[in-house]
Amino acid sequence: MNPSAPLLEVLLALTACAAAGYGDFEAQLNLLAPEELIAQAEDHSWSDCATFFGTLTSGQNGRMTVVDISAPSPDPDKCMFGHCGPNNFVHFTGSGTCTRPSPPDGCHSYVKTSYSEACPSSALASLELGFSNGSAFTDEGVFKRCQDFVTKREVVCFEPPSGAPQSCVCPA
Numbered sequence: 576m577n578p579s580a581p582l583l584e585v586l587l588a589l590t591a592c593a594a595a596g597y598g599d600f601e602a603q604l605n606l607l608a609p610e611e612l613i614a615q616a617e618d619h620s621w622s623d624c625a626t627f628f629g630t631l632t633s634g635q636n637g638r639m640t641v642v643d644i645s646a647p648s649p650d651p652d653k654c655m656f657g658h659c660g661p662n663n664f665v666h667f668t669g670s671g672t673c674t675r676p677s678p679p680d681g682c683h684s685y686v687k688t689s690y691s692e693a694c695p696s697s698a699l700a701s702l703e704l705g706f707s708n709g710s711a712f713t714d715e716g717v718f719k720r721c722q723d724f725v726t727k728r729e730v731v732c733f734e735p736p737s738g739a740p741q742s743c744v745c746p747a
Contacts, residue, residue: 624673628687637669638690640699642716645683663709663716670700677737684745686716687729694721
């Protein structure tokens with residue numbers, strides 16, 4: 576998978592919302608120069624994710640996911656009253672690939688969920704990162720197919736700048 580794809584999805588979502596007339600996203604899109612966006616998209620290393628999300632387990636025992644449950648939606652039909660989303664943005668599925676947080680606006684909630692062995696690791700590993708599989712997760716960031724097998728759920732929150740996310744107090 577192209578590591579730039581998830582960040583580009585966020586940018587496309589913000590652009591779609593701006594085009595639909597919801598919110599002042601143009602200012603957010605202009606916060607970073609294109610070369611900074613490319614550098615951020617390419618800097619999604621495994622160790623970088625651990626810095627933000629803590630220990631991540633991958634492979635056969637990788638029954639763990641990380642999902643941003645407050646990402647802007649890539650679907651302009653979900654834009655109303657100045658907001659697009661929230662939508663689920665998948666950052667990690669136990670496959671060994673991870674996308675570090677890059678919140679474009681506000682304080683985003685990232686849900687790290689661990690599942691028991693009853694949850695098939697192959698089902699998690701087959702999911703792509705980004706918005707494309709966001710609907711496979713509940714509004715609480717739990718993989719729907721394994722929601723009965725949750726062993727631990729943690730929430731960490733980050734806010735911009737997206738190139739160097741800062742911890743923030745999670746929304747209630």
